[in-house]
Amino acid sequence: MEDxxxxxxxxxxxxxxxxxxxxxxxxxxxxxxxxxxxxxxxxDFLSPNVLLEIPKEFKIGPxxxxxxxxxxxxxxxxxxxxxxxxxxxxAVSSICTHLGCNTKWNPAGIEGHPEGxxxxxxxxxxFDKKGNxxxxxxxRSLDRFLVRVENDKLVINTDEIVSEDKMIVxx
Amino acid sequence: xxxxxxxxxxxxxxxxxxTKLPISTNLDRSLVIFNSxxxxxxxxxxxxxxxRFSYTFYLGMISFFLFVILIVTGILLMLYYQPAIPNAYQxxxxxxxxxxxxxxxxxxxxxxxxxMVFTVFLHMLRVFFKGAYKPPREFNxxxxxxxxxxxxxxxxxxxxxxxxxxxxxxxxxxxNIVKYVPFIGTKIRxxxxxxxxxxxxxxxxxxxxxxxxxxxxxxxxxALHFWRIRKDGGLL
Numbered sequence: 104m105e106d107x108x109x110x111x112x113x114x115x116x117x118x119x120x121x122x123x124x125x126x127x128x129x130x131x132x133x134x135x136x137x138x139x140x141x142x143x144x145x146x147d148f149l150s151p152n153v154l155l156e157i158p159k160e161f162k163i164g165p166x167x168x169x170x171x172x173x174x175x176x177x178x179x180x181x182x183x184x185x186x187x188x189x190x191x192x193x194a195v196s197s198i199c200t201h202l203g204c205n206t207k208w209n210p211a212g213i214e215g216h217p218e219g220x221x222x223x224x225x226x227x228x229x230f231d232k233k234g235n236x237x238x239x240x241x242x243r244s245l246d247r248f249l250v251r252v253e254n255d256k257l258v259i260n261t262d263e264i265v266s267e268d269k270m271i272v273x274x
Numbered sequence: 275x276x277x278x279x280x281x282x283x284x285x286x287x288x289x290x291x292x293t294k295l296p297i298s299t300n301l302d303r304s305l306v307i308f309n310s311x312x313x314x315x316x317x318x319x320x321x322x323x324x325x326r327f328s329y330t331f332y333l334g335m336i337s338f339f340l341f342v343i344l345i346v347t348g349i350l351l352m353l354y355y356q357p358a359i360p361n362a363y364q365x366x367x368x369x370x371x372x373x374x375x376x377x378x379x380x381x382x383x384x385x386x387x388x389x390m391v392f393t394v395f396l397h398m399l400r401v402f403f404k405g406a407y408k409p410p411r412e413f414n415x416x417x418x419x420x421x422x423x424x425x426x427x428x429x430x431x432x433x434x435x436x437x438x439x440x441x442x443x444x445x446x447x448x449x450n451i452v453k454y455v456p457f458i459g460t461k462i463r464x465x466x467x468x469x470x471x472x473x474x475x476x477x478x479x480x481x482x483x484x485x486x487x488x489x490x491x492x493x494x495x496x497a498l499h500f501w502r503i504r505k506d507g508g509l510l
Contacts, residue, residue: 150465151469155474202446203450204447
């Protein structure tokens with residue numbers, strides 16, 4: 104009788120954890136941990152660790168094979184490589200910044216832009232040869248990649264994006 | 275007639291069909307509708323106006339039957355299709371030129387898919403203009419909107435499977451639209467494509483989404499959608 108009263112008093116102040124509460128809490132917590140864990144593990148599983156994609160770094164050359172004032176359209180890596188007259192090289196992405204279509208180098212230019220332009224067939228974006236937007240809907244200029252010269256060849260890595268003033272390499 | 279009555283009183287018949295045929299009494303007629311899974315979409319009593327063709331144009335049911343056609347033709351198409359590069363495109367061409375009646379089957383699937391997007395959309399317009407989304411039906415309207423989105427997602431994921439130029443660029447554009455989601459856009463795109471560009475993993479992912487995940491969710495929600503029509507007081 105005394106014990107019962109004690110328990111009741113404690114229950115009123117909500118301080119005592121009964122056996123049932125204890126196991127309920129343990130069970131709920133364990134279920135929650137397992138659910139969260141499995142969510143994390145599943146997300147991890149969905150993201151592949153090995154990709155059979157082409158390497159980001161590639162070489163172009165030797166340099167004397169690249170004609171001055173010419174453009175190489177590297178379709179495999181989606182990069183335009185430009186050589187300007189004295190011997191300056193730069194690389195511009197050929198993937199449109201709007202929705203990712205392949206752009207084309209158009210040396211004859213278009214109406215209003217008589218010099219060569221880069222044009223996207225999907226939604227009509229137009230860029231100049233340095234990658235700047237001349238006409239929308241593209242929201243920003245094409246990516247420019249860092250170009251290095253190694254053993255008479257150009258080395259380009261499509262992970263190394265640089266600003267317009269750093270993109271040109273002079274030989 | 276006597277034989278039929280005898281058959282209807284056998285233990286086996288009674289174990290399968292819980293009610294008598296709706297031929298003798300009004301109670302039997304009501305019970306058939308009340309107890310039938312396929313017929314209880316309508317309440318026991320329906321206003322004549324609500325089952326007239328010009329009232330609903332049967333757009334929901336047409337959408338559902340198109341979905342059934344899509345499941346049947348889709349399962350058959352799966353028997354000749356491998357979601358791999360370059361098999362996918364060749365399989366699609368084989369279905370058209372080598373498999374018996376393959377062109378017919380593929381066109382059934384294709385046209386039903388186009389038509390389903392159209393009828394689901396018309397269904398939504400019908401419900402909107404009749405005001406049938408108003409309480410107590412607002413939750414069923416939400417389910418309907420999700421079903422419309424699922425229909426569009428099924429169309430989108432199915433579009434990659436032939437793996438031709440149209441597929442490739444449509445999915446490129448779609449995946450880049452996903453990239454515009456703030457903060458997690460690039461990650462979602464990576465998970466959706468299973469990589470940074472469209473490849474073997476993308477094809478398998480879209481195949482599983484198209485053939486397993488999205489149809490299952492669709493089927494569950496369609497069942498809920500139909501059940502709610504009945505519970506919310508029938509067609510309006």
